[in-house]
Amino acid sequence: MSDRFTEIATGLAAVAKGFHARGWLLGTSGNLSEVVEREPLRLAMSPSGVDKGELRPEQLLAIDENARIVSAHEGKPSDESLLHLRIVKNRGAGAVLHTHSVWNTILSDLYASEGGVTIKGYEMLKGLQGVRTHEHTEFLPIIENSQDMPALAELVGATLNEHPAAHGFLLRRHGLYSWGQTLAEAKRHIEIFEFLLETMGRTLHIKGGRLD
């Protein structure tokens, strides 16, 4: 591996370990990627089926824009590599993270009929790139889950186009995607969404119904 790839892989493995400890990547779920270079596109991608609490830097795969492995690995990139690639291209993202948390799973289902979760009025929103005030309204679209990855990638692309200001999206009963220009920004976005979804979910507990 090049020094640059090693550095990227080390960063991704550290994020994976931290998120696994929080219970956001249990059971080998979720995946992580970071752009290594743009031309030609090369992504460091977590392999399929690996325990994220024990992900080692040397297990990160290098893939091309068609999700084919271009590093000397026997493994298999995550099934959802096509979604990562779509996000990278559509948003110009430098890193993409996907978590399966209890709260993102719950809210992805509760709000499915509305097409997304509307989050507004929280200071924490200010941590999203480009947001300057808690008076921001963030719409987190919910996309119906599917195992047809090329079709799902198309749907993700269409959703990103339809919601150009969105910093993430949910797959229904599946999980959260967010991204950033850097890995640190992507990690920050995930932490913010996880925090806000948990806050909204627990408020629903207390209020026993819809938030508004």
Place this chain on the structure above:
Amino acid sequence: MSDRFTEIATGLAAVAKGFHARGWLLGTSGNLSEVVEREPLRLAMSPSGVDKGELRPEQLLAIDENARIVSAHEGKPSDESLLHLRIVKNRGAGAVLHTHSVWNTILSDLYASEGGVTIKGYEMLKGLQGVRTHEHTEFLPIIENSQDMPALAELVGATLNEHPAAHGFLLRRHGLYSWGQTLAEAKRHIEIFEFLLETMGRTLHIKGGRLD
């Protein structure tokens, strides 16, 4: 200990420590085993009454197919060794894990009258061995708790026969059993079930009743 046994014992101790940190093995509860060899059957088994947060590899016992200790230990194998042995024989499992979590305890009681918990439509299900889609329906049988271990082992065997596709089962107000061909697979299955039971339990909070 042979090198192989040491390696297995080290792996089991690491899983025990991690699960204890998550609160799934509090108060010396729960137990863990892995097949060392098949002919004759030898299992590495956690001892009874040990703090799983401090389980050391050298404390793992070797037991035979009748749950008798065949290693040079003074200790006592877990009372539930007979259940582990039954699962190993019935499913051909390579490792068996048993956790006591708050959520598996709650759901094992709430769904007892239905004989099990029906879990469907979650992406996380795809992490169960052989499952290819979130459209899978997993039925997690609930068995009435008992202190008569030979009788309970019989009941476990009958339940496994009755539900050949099940990847785990619950003992009522007691805990979760799951298994896998390897320790890594068993750990993945436990994490998946714990995640899904927590997700369903918290959704029940919000909806204030049954899920459907």
Place this chain on the structure above:
Amino acid sequence: MSDRFTEIATGLAAVAKGFHARGWLLGTSGNLSEVVEREPLRLAMSPSGVDKGELRPEQLLAIDENARIVSAHEGKPSDESLLHLRIVKNRGAGAVLHTHSVWNTILSDLYASEGGVTIKGYEMLKGLQGVRTHEHTEFLPIIENSQDMPALAELVGATLNEHPAAHGFLLRRHGLYSWGQTLAEAKRHIEIFEFLLETMGRTLHIKGGRLD
């Protein structure tokens, strides 16, 4: 410090650190003790007002049967030393632990009008010393909180006499006390009660009322 005292102090500091990480000893709350010798009675006792996540073995005080410091410390033993001493004498305990968790605080209030929490039918109860079956009924008495420590110690003594089978008690809106013949047993008992109180509290969430 004698080697024996150092060993005991090291054990107590490790338990304190672990419980603090779980959120059971926040804000310098809670305290821990272990019998160093019986004749004359000497207790290793956590000092007052110390962050339990950073408790160092050399901070543990030695106190006598009247809660006077007999080690070369400037500090102040916990205000609740009299309660520890009472438990040691009444139960012949070797170690006493006192935690402030969110769940034990909530249930100590919710069940105050009944004089205690009745816990029955959970496998986890088997981890309490002398309990052989999940069919056990444990009554965890609730004592009204007070700042008059000698009076509270009397009340604790009377409660222990009234409930000779109890493995612990709650102080209302204050916290949990449990104990054991050894520190390991006391730790096990605390973990079991914390688990069961959380399980019952979360079940109350779902059922929206009393458990039975």
Place this chain on the structure above:
Amino acid sequence: MSDRFTEIATGLAAVAKGFHARGWLLGTSGNLSEVVEREPLRLAMSPSGVDKGELRPEQLLAIDENARIVSAHEGKPSDESLLHLRIVKNRGAGAVLHTHSVWNTILSDLYASEGGVTIKGYEMLKGLQGVRTHEHTEFLPIIENSQDMPALAELVGATLNEHPAAHGFLLRRHGLYSWGQTLAEAKRHIEIFEFLLETMGRTLHIKGGRLD
């Protein structure tokens, strides 16, 4: 950096790491400060936009009474430095901590119409500086959130004057501020408020309404 500044910065970084692990400083939220000297006023202040789980001592900034950087840093002090300075001046605090937890966010909203959260009757209150009994009533004022920092600092000052006994305050849908004469005391106060807000929030879950 002077030895004294280094020591302070090291302490702040350790608190930041611990609180981040508990989920109270996710997504680069929150901030921490400690008085380095009083005349002229110098504060060690966490920089803006940094992951608190990875805050390094050398990243702490020194600021003056107008929130201008006086250390050799390129960074930007937290936007909320003016609030820290106001608290230091108004309360004579030696350290100020600000957390964004799920529970403080929820309660800051639920009780906004009452102007604050009234907390009484909990033993944990005794950990607040100067409080001697659980019979204490603590009123935690709630201030409407704003991005106009000078105006918000004025409002904070007025609130502190109006509630001279308060050990902290909430910014609505934003977070908790508390402080102490030392960093240890400020940390203790935060842990106490976080504990009590979670306890009250979960009790609301169970009771399905107001606490009284």
